Amino acid sequence: MTALAPGSSTLAERGVGPLRSSGIFIGRSLRHALRDGEGLTMAVALPVLMLLMFVYVFGGAIQAEGYVDFVVPGVILVCAGFGASSVAVAVNRDVTLGAMRRYRTMPIVSATVLAGHIVASLLRNLLATSIVIAVAVAIGFRPTATPLDWLAALGLVAVWILAITALFAFIGLVSSSPEAANGYGFALLFLPYLSSAFVPLETMPEALQPIARHQPMNPLVESIRGLLVGVGEPPVAISLAWCAGILAVAAVLIVWGFRRSRDR
Amino acid sequence: MAEPLEISGLVKTYRQPVLDYLDLVVSGGVFALLGPNGAGKTTLVSILTTLVRPDAGVARIGGVDVVRDPAGVRRLVAATGQETTIDDLLTGHENLVMLGRLLGLGARARARADELLEQVGLVAAAGRRVSTYSGGMRRRLDLAASFMTQPYVLFLDEPTTGLDPVSRRRVWDDVRTLASTGTTVFLTTQTLDEAEALADRIAVLRQGTIVADGTAAELTALVGGQRIDLLDADGRLVHSVETDGSAGSVERALAALAPHQRGLQVSLHSPTLDDAFVALTRDHEEVAA
Numbered sequence: 413m414t415a416l417a418p419g420s421s422t423l424a425e426r427g428v429g430p431l432r433s434s435g436i437f438i439g440r441s442l443r444h445a446l447r448d449g450e451g452l453t454m455a456v457a458l459p460v461l462m463l464l465m466f467v468y469v470f471g472g473a474i475q476a477e478g479y480v481d482f483v484v485p486g487v488i489l490v491c492a493g494f495g496a497s498s499v500a501v502a503v504n505r506d507v508t509l510g511a512m513r514r515y516r517t518m519p520i521v522s523a524t525v526l527a528g529h530i531v532a533s534l535l536r537n538l539l540a541t542s543i544v545i546a547v548a549v550a551i552g553f554r555p556t557a558t559p560l561d562w563l564a565a566l567g568l569v570a571v572w573i574l575a576i577t578a579l580f581a582f583i584g585l586v587s588s589s590p591e592a593a594n595g596y597g598f599a600l601l602f603l604p605y606l607s608s609a610f611v612p613l614e615t616m617p618e619a620l621q622p623i624a625r626h627q628p629m630n631p632l633v634e635s636i637r638g639l640l641v642g643v644g645e646p647p648v649a650i651s652l653a654w655c656a657g658i659l660a661v662a663a664v665l666i667v668w669g670f671r672r673s674r675d676r
Numbered sequence: 677m678a679e680p681l682e683i684s685g686l687v688k689t690y691r692q693p694v695l696d697y698l699d700l701v702v703s704g705g706v707f708a709l710l711g712p713n714g715a716g717k718t719t720l721v722s723i724l725t726t727l728v729r730p731d732a733g734v735a736r737i738g739g740v741d742v743v744r745d746p747a748g749v750r751r752l753v754a755a756t757g758q759e760t761t762i763d764d765l766l767t768g769h770e771n772l773v774m775l776g777r778l779l780g781l782g783a784r785a786r787a788r789a790d791e792l793l794e795q796v797g798l799v800a801a802a803g804r805r806v807s808t809y810s811g812g813m814r815r816r817l818d819l820a821a822s823f824m825t826q827p828y829v830l831f832l833d834e835p836t837t838g839l840d841p842v843s844r845r846r847v848w849d850d851v852r853t854l855a856s857t858g859t860t861v862f863l864t865t866q867t868l869d870e871a872e873a874l875a876d877r878i879a880v881l882r883q884g885t886i887v888a889d890g891t892a893a894e895l896t897a898l899v900g901g902q903r904i905d906l907l908d909a910d911g912r913l914v915h916s917v918e919t920d921g922s923a924g925s926v927e928r929a930l931a932a933l934a935p936h937q938r939g940l941q942v943s944l945h946s947p948t949l950d951d952a953f954v955a956l957t958r959d960h961e962e963v964a965a
Contacts, residue, residue, distance in 0.1 A: 427751060447766075512762050516725075517727065519750040
């Protein structure tokens with residue numbers, strides 16, 4: 413048995429650049445999303461059920477007329493948050509079950525596996541969002557938006573999904589197990605209730621109003637509502653600032669978490 | 677020409693020293709690093725595959741420094757660990773194709789995946805999701821994954837831990853087949869039969885340093901030659917002398933006995949690699965006690 417020379421032809425072409433590897437990892441994560449039938453069903457069914465429940469069960473008590481127009485923007489954002497939290501589980505599985513160990517020993521930029529998860533999550537959530545909007549229109553949602561407003565609203569939703577997906581990718585990196593990573597998702601499910609997503613802020617206790625008004629989801633809900641049904645001036649700049657801020661913090665945390673996860 | 681693997685003065689300390697000024701050179705073939713749990717085997721493999729940085733010392737793969745040029749090292753190595761690195765939600769074939777594309781095989785990844793699945797006997801399971809595979813099948817797929825492009829050095833970190841005897845033999849066969857084309861194999865194991873079955877050369881790691889290094893026969897010889905054991909009717913050892921196999925040594929053994937002990941049983945005892953392993957990995961304190 414003779415030893416191979418380190419530069420022999422079988423080894424010469426090992427590895428691809430970060431763009432190619434991102435593309436390959438996006439394909440992998442999308443395949444995961446399609447394979448995980450339960451996850452995909454939940455990602456679509458939960459927001460749709462929530463929409464139906466708020467419109468038909470609570471709606472009458474909250475606002476007699478036109479509640480569907482009021483609530484759809486909130487449901488869209490809840491849906492985005494719920495879907496994004498599954499990224500934490502996907503990333504954590506890679507870190508704790510060994511796949512990352514192989515990627516890190518390969519001649520590629522191993523962090524691009526995160527790009528795969530984040531982009532796939534964005535696409536999956538946008539799909540879920542469009543289904544929610546379709547159902548909403550079917551049950552009486554009547555947006556007054558121009559095509560440009562629509563574009564702006566969907567853009568905002570996409571930026572928001574990107575920001576919280578990045579945050580949850582970090583949570584996946586540092587969680588001890590997929591179950592633990594899953595648990596953190598609940599935080600984002602509660603945040604929208606403490607905003608004008610489902611009820612007008614004025615109906616909350618005075619002490620709670622400033623918190624609800626200044627948490628990141630509130631300007632987003634109001635922006636999307638403003639853009640789609642033309643209620644009030646949409647605080648788009650504040651919404652974008654929040655998303656950019658969350659994204660920046662998440663990026664720093666991801667770099668730190670990725671280094672930290674190496675020594676495990 | 678640079679050796680496949682050169683290590684000198686390697687140190688890694690977590691709470692206590694895990695690797696303690698380790699020196700080692702591997703010149704090809706299959707090399708086994710034998711050691712009990714916690715001896716530092718996995719830490720060493722992690723450093724050599726660029727997953728962990730050493731605190732001090734130098735390690736080179738084919739002349740490429742693992743700290744200064746980790747990207748260069750990643751082009752030369754592949755690793756199959758204790759935990760499989762395979763993606764459960766993808767099929768066996770999809771796993772190999774994806775890794776092949778990451779390695780730059782492009783459109784040739786499919787043909788190479790088919791070839792390897794054939795070699796490790798997973799053709800029938802190729803289209804099934806890995807989550808349905810048995811432990812042995814996963815390890816074999818993991819092994820195949822390490823050969824999508826042939827590595828210069830392959831690291832096998834306890835490749836058969838937790839497998840049944842039949843699956844272990846299957847993995848061993850696959851290691852032999854895949855490595856026969858010139859890849860240097862660096863195997864860590866805590867079982868002697870695995871080291872003996874696969875390796876040309878075995879080193880024993882204890883408390884972060886190499887305490888013995890050689891062929892299985894050389895290591896066995898370290899704990900002494902053959903002995904003549906004299907046992908009583910219950911099989912208890914009464915007397916033991918070293919022997920070179922000559923008749924004279926039998927005479928010496930008998931001469932040491934009192935006349936009433938002539939009814940004893942005689943047994944010839946050859947030291948095994950097991951004996952060597954136990955002797956070499958025992959703590960000094962235990963030896964002294």
